[in-house]
């Protein structure tokens with residue numbers, strides 16, 4: 059049993075936000091106790107209707123830090139999302155800010171809200187998924203707090219120490235931050251999605267700061283597809299310059315429809331105009347880690363590998379036996395993609 063003095067000491071030291079190791083009392087037999095008061099704010103990505111899956115991966119990362127996880131849902135009409143996030147396992151509290159200024163989720167408008175929230179709650183960590191949304195917002199928040207942004211983390215070694223890929227994933231960098239607040243983005247493929255069947259967290263409305271008015275959201279046009287979304291699909295079939303034309307991507311679309319797969323592409327295929335750039339996988343495209351990745355007519359340049367090498371099983375079809383893609387493939391087929399017959403049995 060803890061003595062009241064030890065409990066008081068623990069409380070005091072934890073409040074000081076310091077790593078502590080102290081002897082709880084000579085007669086207690088418990089020698090040391092490590093604890094730190096952590097509190098993490100996860101900025102929720104959504105479309106006012108639904109949560110974007112990357113937020114669930116960010117919550118898992120936040121939970122690994124220990125301490126309380128609070129989620130900030132900012133939008134124009136986001137009560138449904140707040141309810142959804144409140145049921146995610148490990149979320150303690152949901153902060154909700156609804157205002158027209160959050161139309162389009164512009165970082166110029168969201169940042170003052172995050173700063174005001176930070177001013178009020180004094181989180182030790184602030185994070186978001188490393189998606190376009192997070193990549194847009196996290197550096198701005200960090201700059202305004204005058205701390206370094208730690209981008210695209212794939213591992214948490216300690217509350218102040220993170221691992222992130224550099225040089226297109228060819229090296230891993232361990233970053234130790236001495237900043238008072240750690241602001242980071244989370245690579246979704248490196249953390250499991252947090253389960254969505256937790257106890258309902260408490261929620262609190264927060265007021266929105268006056269609009270910054272630095273930029274205006276005019277509209278967006280989103281590509282529509284019946285296939286699964288590239289970054290969350292369990293199977294991805296990607297085509298490269300070896301496909302020779304956009305029309306030939308039909309080969310992959312037909313296969314994808316049979317396998318309930320998403321279709322991706324190399325940058326060379328995108329640059330050649332075969333497919334739109336939202337299909338690009340890689341360093342400057344999307345990062346995917348499906349159960350099965352099938353690369354068809356893709357050489358396997360490091361910039362492409364940076365976006366898919368964490369896939370659980372990689373299959374490559376390429377006519378060149380020396381193609382670098384075979385170095386990461388679990389199964390390789392050296393063949394002309396237009397001649398080889400790939401069939402799928404369900």
Ligand SMILES: Cc1cc2nc3c(=O)[nH]c(=O)nc-3n(C[C@H](O)[C@H](O)[C@H](O)COP(=O)(O)OP(=O)(O)OC[C@H]3O[C@@H](n4cnc5c(N)ncnc54)[C@H](O)[C@@H]3O)c2cc1C
Nearest residue numbers: 298299300324325326340341342343355357361362377395
């Ligand atoms: C800063 C930077 C960022 C980049 N970011 C990305 C990125 O995000 N994603 C990305 O993919 N690339 C990226 N690249 C480009 C990258 O370096 C490669 O140029 C690109 O990935 C090559 O695409 P590819 O494999 O489709 O084309 P190629 O290199 O031309 O390879 C085509 C492959 O198809 C095979 N092939 C041809 N015909 C057939 C056939 N009939 N049957 C079977 N196989 C066939 C060939 O043997 C070859 O291996 C980036 C480059 C830079 C400099």
